[in-house]
Amino acid sequence: MKIKTEQFTEVARREMADMNSRAFLQLLPPVIAAMRKAAMATFPDPDEANEYSRAIRAEVVARLPELLEEFEKNAIAGGARVVWARDAKEANDFILDLARKREISYVTKGKSMVSEELGTNDFLIRNGIKAFETDLGEFIAQQLHRPPFHIVGPAVNVSVQEVCDLFMEKAGMEAPTTDPIELGYAARLYLRDKFHHLEMGITGVNMAVAETGSIINVENEGNIRLTKSSPMVQVSVMSIEKVVPTMHDAMHMLRLLCRNCTGQSISSYVSIDTGPKKDDEIDGPEELYIVIVDNGRSDLYDDVKAREALRCIRCGACLNHCPVYGTIGGYPYGWAYSGPMGQVLNPLLLGLERTQDLYRACTLCGACKEVCPAGVDHPSMFLYYRSKDVQGDDGLKGKKRDWKEDSFFRIFSLATTFPWLWNKAVRLLRPLYNRNAKDDVVTNISGPFEGWFRQRNLPAMPSETFHDRWKKMKANRLS
Amino acid sequence: MGNAREEILEKLRAAPKGDVPVRLHMSPLNEIGLDKEEMITKFRETLFLQTGVVHRVKDNREALDKLEEIVDTENLKRVVASTDDVVTPLDLPSWGEKKGVHISRAQDFTDRDEFKDEVFARAEAGITGADFAVAESGTLGLAHDTDQARLISLAPILHIALVPADRFVPVYENAIDKVFKDGAAIPSQFTFITGPSMTADIQATPFKGMHGPRRIIVIVIG
Numbered sequence: 098m099k100i101k102t103e104q105f106t107e108v109a110r111r112e113m114a115d116m117n118s119r120a121f122l123q124l125l126p127p128v129i130a131a132m133r134k135a136a137m138a139t140f141p142d143p144d145e146a147n148e149y150s151r152a153i154r155a156e157v158v159a160r161l162p163e164l165l166e167e168f169e170k171n172a173i174a175g176g177a178r179v180v181w182a183r184d185a186k187e188a189n190d191f192i193l194d195l196a197r198k199r200e201i202s203y204v205t206k207g208k209s210m211v212s213e214e215l216g217t218n219d220f221l222i223r224n225g226i227k228a229f230e231t232d233l234g235e236f237i238a239q240q241l242h243r244p245p246f247h248i249v250g251p252a253v254n255v256s257v258q259e260v261c262d263l264f265m266e267k268a269g270m271e272a273p274t275t276d277p278i279e280l281g282y283a284a285r286l287y288l289r290d291k292f293h294h295l296e297m298g299i300t301g302v303n304m305a306v307a308e309t310g311s312i313i314n315v316e317n318e319g320n321i322r323l324t325k326s327s328p329m330v331q332v333s334v335m336s337i338e339k340v341v342p343t344m345h346d347a348m349h350m351l352r353l354l355c356r357n358c359t360g361q362s363i364s365s366y367v368s369i370d371t372g373p374k375k376d377d378e379i380d381g382p383e384e385l386y387i388v389i390v391d392n393g394r395s396d397l398y399d400d401v402k403a404r405e406a407l408r409c410i411r412c413g414a415c416l417n418h419c420p421v422y423g424t425i426g427g428y429p430y431g432w433a434y435s436g437p438m439g440q441v442l443n444p445l446l447l448g449l450e451r452t453q454d455l456y457r458a459c460t461l462c463g464a465c466k467e468v469c470p471a472g473v474d475h476p477s478m479f480l481y482y483r484s485k486d487v488q489g490d491d492g493l494k495g496k497k498r499d500w501k502e503d504s505f506f507r508i509f510s511l512a513t514t515f516p517w518l519w520n521k522a523v524r525l526l527r528p529l530y531n532r533n534a535k536d537d538v539v540t541n542i543s544g545p546f547e548g549w550f551r552q553r554n555l556p557a558m559p560s561e562t563f564h565d566r567w568k569k570m571k572a573n574r575l576s
Numbered sequence: 577m578g579n580a581r582e583e584i585l586e587k588l589r590a591a592p593k594g595d596v597p598v599r600l601h602m603s604p605l606n607e608i609g610l611d612k613e614e615m616i617t618k619f620r621e622t623l624f625l626q627t628g629v630v631h632r633v634k635d636n637r638e639a640l641d642k643l644e645e646i647v648d649t650e651n652l653k654r655v656v657a658s659t660d661d662v663v664t665p666l667d668l669p670s671w672g673e674k675k676g677v678h679i680s681r682a683q684d685f686t687d688r689d690e691f692k693d694e695v696f697a698r699a700e701a702g703i704t705g706a707d708f709a710v711a712e713s714g715t716l717g718l719a720h721d722t723d724q725a726r727l728i729s730l731a732p733i734l735h736i737a738l739v740p741a742d743r744f745v746p747v748y749e750n751a752i753d754k755v756f757k758d759g760a761a762i763p764s765q766f767t768f769i770t771g772p773s774m775t776a777d778i779q780a781t782p783f784k785g786m787h788g789p790r791r792i793i794v795i796v797i798g
Binding site: 121124125139140141142145146148149152153155156158159160161162165166175181182183187231232233234237250251252253255256257260277278280281282285288289292293294308309311317318319320322323325326327329337344345348351362363364365366367368369370371372373374375377378379380381389391395396398399401404 | 767789
């Protein structure tokens with residue numbers, strides 16, 4: 098997938114005119130939000146349940162290195178092989194090399210956000226190994242070469258006509274139809290053959306349990322279970338923050354994940370692997386590889402504010418509650434992660450410079466933070482990114498501003514720190530400023546401030562400020 | 577890549593330690609404390625919302641009667657069955673012979689490929705037992721091993737599950753504690769199954785039977 102985070106405004110404008118996207122955005126996010134609320138109500142106290150899951154995720158971030166080691170030790174004891182990868186290249190090279198050694202001609206994939214991040218599909222295909230996405234939405238998005246529109250429904254906005262044309266051309270569908278159920282069934286038939294003869298499957302990981310060395314996948318379609326049950330070789334790819342301390346923690350997170358993701362109390366399937374199949378089992382993998390991917394996370398772990406992003410469990414609740422996502426949909430975010438989740442993750446993983454619009458396209462309303470079961474404080478992350486960006490932070494790859502803007506804000510912040518200086522400066526600048534006023538309103542000042550006035554006006558400065566009048570009043574009363 | 581592990585962990589260890597927050601008290605879930613009948617009712621009601629059907633029979637004899645009824649209604653000719661401790665006592669192969677249904681089990685196949693041909697391309701249904709039935713969400717728990725092959729409950733379009741009434745538990749943790757207790761032989765895979773396979777990925781239209789079963793029928797014994 099090409100990274101297109103720099104085209105945010107352009108794509109957002111195009112998407113706002115797209116009727117299919119609009120229809121979906123006006124209907125589904127509010128519906129899922131309502132379903133989420135109903136599902137949360139099954140807890141004796143939903144707020145308490147939320148606080149508890151937030152505490153689990155905070156603990157994971159705080160204890161990350163020891164939990165990873167504990168997980169690794171137990172996973173190996175269970176018979177899994179654990180592979181560490183510093184970046185996308187190392188992870189993808191490992192998978193390709195393994196596929197070649199086992200003489201694999203194609204793989205199926207369960208939906209995995211981290212493999213979107215790593216670009217595993219494109220890499221394998223470029224190197225002669227066919228890679229089939231098997232989640233219905235991912236399958237469609239992959240064939241159309243589009244990023245996920247929504248983390249749960251990656252292609253939910255694509256019209257039935259477009260899906261029909263696609264399946265006729267690429268999925269061996271025999272007769273055209275625009276019935277979503279028949280289209281789904283056509284995809285079942287096409288992919289079923291792939292599952293049947295599968296020799297290597299690739300999945301993501303929803304949770305890795307330190308206490309037992311188990312990995313957990315949460316899904317509705319059955320494609321992940323098939324990808325793990327049919328082939329001889331299973332590769333499950335996880336980013337470092339997927340670990341949770343105990344099986345009980347995992348069960349609580351499972352409840353929160355499903356409720357926040359689709360409004361279900363639990364998904365159709367939750368499968369928990371501890372090692373490969375035993376010798377006497379007829380299905381399941383003979384080799385289970387767990388690839389633990391860093392891809393830049395350990396670098397930002399040193400920054401205690403930035404690493405709060407690692408709490409995220411990819412449930413997608415923030416998307417469904419975000420007024421910005423609800424207007425522009427998932428494409429403008431330009432990469433694997435969209436909505437507030439993407440605004441938090443993409444800048445850290447890609448650098449602040451090339452994701453400028455992402456952390457600024459936010460009204461700081463806080464709806465995302467309010468629903469987040471992992472306790473991510475999105476608005477404060479955005480403010481942090483904005484400040485690190487203009488300071489040109491090295492670690493987060495901020496884009497420093499030119500000397501004029503930089504010095505203006507230095508002086509501005511100095512002036513706002515000392516009231517006497519502020520008052521002096523205002524008096525000094527008043528005639529200059531008021532020259533732009535018309536009927537006591539300033540609608541624009543040409544030059545560097547033009548952008549600011551694009552959507553706002555300011556009143557003209559009166560000849561007497563509030564402080565002047567206050568002083569006068571006090572003096573009058575005393576006299 | 578040998579030192580990738582060290583390099584990643586070293587960076588994580590070198591970073592400032594964070595505070596581990598205190599876990600606040602959480603009220604016990606509503607299902608904890610339900611008696612057996614209440615659990616079965618809750619299970620039936622929640623699974624029904626996922627289009628799952630629950631039948632209740634007294635004993636194994638009645639279970640076979642119910643199976644016969646299902647086989648007749650669905651016109652099943654070829655079924656694959658697990659050999660777990662719920663299904664085995666029913667002696668399905670000789671029952672099937674009498675009823676005209678071909679029943680195969682994992683052990684009837686010499687290798688994985690032959691078994692896969694059966695479950696993917698020929699079997700019209702899969703019959704399994706279940707280790708747990710979780711009241712909380714109408715969820716079955718299956719521990720996979722040599723007698724509980726993974727694909728039987730997954731590849732055929734219809735899944736028929738048999739579960740003894742004494743295997744009902746209130747919440748997931750009750751099942752997990754038994755499966756993952758210290759010193760227990762942990763299964764290579766443990767699965768929670770709640771209703772048939774489903775999706776809503778095209779135009780948000782719900783659709784059962786995406787890649788796994790389109791329908792699930794649960795027979796509660798006892």
